[in-house]
Structure formats: C-alpha cells, structure tokens
Amino acid sequence: MRPDAEATGPLDAREAAQVKQCCARLYESEIVTRLLGDSFHPGGAALTERLGRVLALTPNSRVLDAASGKGTSAILLAQRFGCSVVGVDLSHHNVAHARSEADRLGLTGRVTFKVGDAERLPFDDASADAIICECAFCTFPDKRAAADEFARVLRPGGRVGLSDLTRAPGPAGEFADLMAWVACLADACPADSYSARLGDAGFIDVSVENHDSVLLEMIRKIGSRLFAVDVLRGLNKIELDGIDFDAAKRMTRQALVAVEEHRLGYAVVWASKPELSAARANTP
Numbered sequence: 001m002r003p004d005a006e007a008t009g010p011l012d013a014r015e016a017a018q019v020k021q022c023c024a025r026l027y028e029s030e031i032v033t034r035l036l037g038d039s040f041h042p043g044g045a046a047l048t049e050r051l052g053r054v055l056a057l058t059p060n061s062r063v064l065d066a067a068s069g070k071g072t073s074a075i076l077l078a079q080r081f082g083c084s085v086v087g088v089d090l091s092h093h094n095v096a097h098a099r100s101e102a103d104r105l106g107l108t109g110r111v112t113f114k115v116g117d118a119e120r121l122p123f124d125d126a127s128a129d130a131i132i133c134e135c136a137f138c139t140f141p142d143k144r145a146a147a148d149e150f151a152r153v154l155r156p157g158g159r160v161g162l163s164d165l166t167r168a169p170g171p172a173g174e175f176a177d178l179m180a181w182v183a184c185l186a187d188a189c190p191a192d193s194y195s196a197r198l199g200d201a202g203f204i205d206v207s208v209e210n211h212d213s214v215l216l217e218m219i220r221k222i223g224s225r226l227f228a229v230d231v232l233r234g235l236n237k238i239e240l241d242g243i244d245f246d247a248a249k250r251m252t253r254q255a256l257v258a259v260e261e262h263r264l265g266y267a268v269v270w271a272s273k274p275e276l277s278a279a280r281a282n283t284p
C-alpha cells in the first residue's frame with residue numbers, strides 16, 4: 001500500500017516514482033474506463049467548463065492541462081472557449097488516445113499532447129496563459145514541485161485552476177481499503193492545503209469552491225456501473241480478471257458515507273500569478 005505521506009513524511013525518489021507509475025497504470029486500465037468513461041474527474045464537462053470560466057479563457061488563451069488523461073478536458077476547453085491547449089500526462093497510452101481523439105475531431109495543431117511529468121513540466125518559462133489540473137494534484141508525491149512548475153510555466157497575470165479530491169485532516173487509516181486500491185489518492189489533502197501550496201509557490205488571490213455534490217454523483221455512478229459490470233461478468237459477457245468486486249462495492253459504500261459526513265470531498269481551487277509590477281513591488 002502507498003504510505004500516507006501525512007503520517008510517514010515525504011516519499012523517497014523510488015517510492016515517488018512507484019506512486020506515479022501506479023497512478024498512470026491505473027488510469028490506463030479497462031476497469032477504470034468501464035467505471036468512469038473517458039473523463040476521469042468528478043463533475044465531468046460541467047466542472048471543466050466552470051474551470052474555464054474562472055480562468056477567464058478566451059480564444060487567445062494558451063492553456064496547459066497538467067495530467068490530461070485521455071484528453072477529454074483539453075478537447076472540451078478548445079471546443080467551448082476556442083483556445084489552444086497542450087496536455088501533458090505520464091501515461092503514453094493515454095497520450096496516444098488523446099492525440100487520436102484530437103485528430104479525429106479536426107483539432108490537430110490546436111490541441112496537442114505530450115508525455116511528461118507535472119513535477120518537471122517540459123515547457124518554457126511563462127509559456128502558458130492558464131493551467132488546469134483536474135483530479136491529479138492530489139496524486140502528485142511532490143506537490144510543492146508541481147505548484148512551483150505551474151508558477152514557472154505561467155506568464156505573469158496567468159491563472160491556475162485545480163479541481164481535486166479533498167480529505168479532512170488526519171490519518172488515512174479509515175480509508176485503508178480504498179487507498180490500497182486507488183493508491184495514488186492516499187495523499188489527498190484538505191482544500192486549504194492545496195491553497196497553501198499555491199500560495200507558497202507565489203500565487204495570489206486564491207479562491208476555493210466546494211463541489212462535494214459532484215463527488216457523491218460520481219461515487220453513485222461507479223456503484224451502479226460496478227453492479228452492472230459484475231452482472232455481465234456473471235453472464236460471461238465480459239472478462240475482467242483480478243478485480244475483487246465485493247471489496248470494490250464495499251469501498252464504494254464507505255466512500256459514499258465519508259462524503260456525506262464531509263470526510264471526503266471535492267473542490268475547485270484557483271489563483272493568479274502576480275503581474276510583473278506587483279512581483280517587483282513585493283521584492284525587498
């Protein structure tokens with residue numbers, strides 16, 4: 001099981017690499033696509049559009065989607081706001097899928113994808129007007145490095161928007177089963193910690209919006225899809241080896257209760273990189 005960073009301290013480089021690879025593999029798996037579809041975050045298109053609005057995207061915006069998964073949000077933002085988007089994700093498999101979707105939809109050149117690590121972004125300083133990161137910041141072992149990278153790659157005055165899983169302060173013990181299955185979620189934090197990370201990286205005007213209801217919706221959807229997939233398996237209509245469906249259903253119920261009791265949640269957090277003049281004024 002991935003150790004709980006709050007309880008055990010930072011991971012060493014080997015453990016951190018394992019967590020990232022485990023997360024990338026999980027989101028390439030057939031079971032995740034069957035349970036979540038191609039958009040891997042609670043709130044789906046509506047919450048991505050909300051992010052696009054709080055980031056004030058326009059057709060001139062150069063947007064970076066950090067941990068872009070199958071490219072669903074990058075494509076949606078380009079279609080809704082007319083902006084150009086580059087997505088970066090650790091998973092070669094997801095990047096290949098995202099590229100072929102962008103090509104299929106005639107967005108070649110305006111929506112592009114790269115394999116890369118959000119903690120070491122393969123982009124120049126000040127090359128993006130806006131950055132989104134959906135349901136992924138919580139999985140990064142080195143959140144400080146990722147927040148610093150967002151600040152480096154954004155131009156002065158640019159905005160970053162995260163949408164992410166939140167967890168009440170305290171040890172992750174009660175979620176041990178859930179975290180063992182979705183190991184990279186063990187490091188989800190209270191929304192205030194995400195804000196603090198952005199603040200530490202120099203961002204200002206940090207805002208937080210609660211979206212627990214979309215997490216409830218997603219968990220309910222996963223519950224009913226798990227049930228359907230299990231029935232199909234029983235009828236020999238699909239093969240999915242290595243999944244303990246009883247444990248998965250138990251975890252789903254456990255997660256539902258945790259959201260209802262505000263121990264798990266979902267939030268949108270956004271902030272601005274200071275304009276150059278403001279940054280100079282704050283320099284002693």
Ligand SMILES: C[S@@+](CC[C@H](N)C(=O)[O-])C[C@H]1O[C@@H](n2cnc3c(N)ncnc32)[C@H](O)[C@@H]1O
Binds near residue numbers: 023134139
């Ligand atoms: C929960 S999915 C979210 C995907 C996408 N943002 C969405 O909402 O559909 C998490 C994604 O983060 C990617 N990922 C995990 N760690 C990463 C890292 N350090 N750098 C880039 N991508 C990462 C995984 O490969 C996976 O595609």
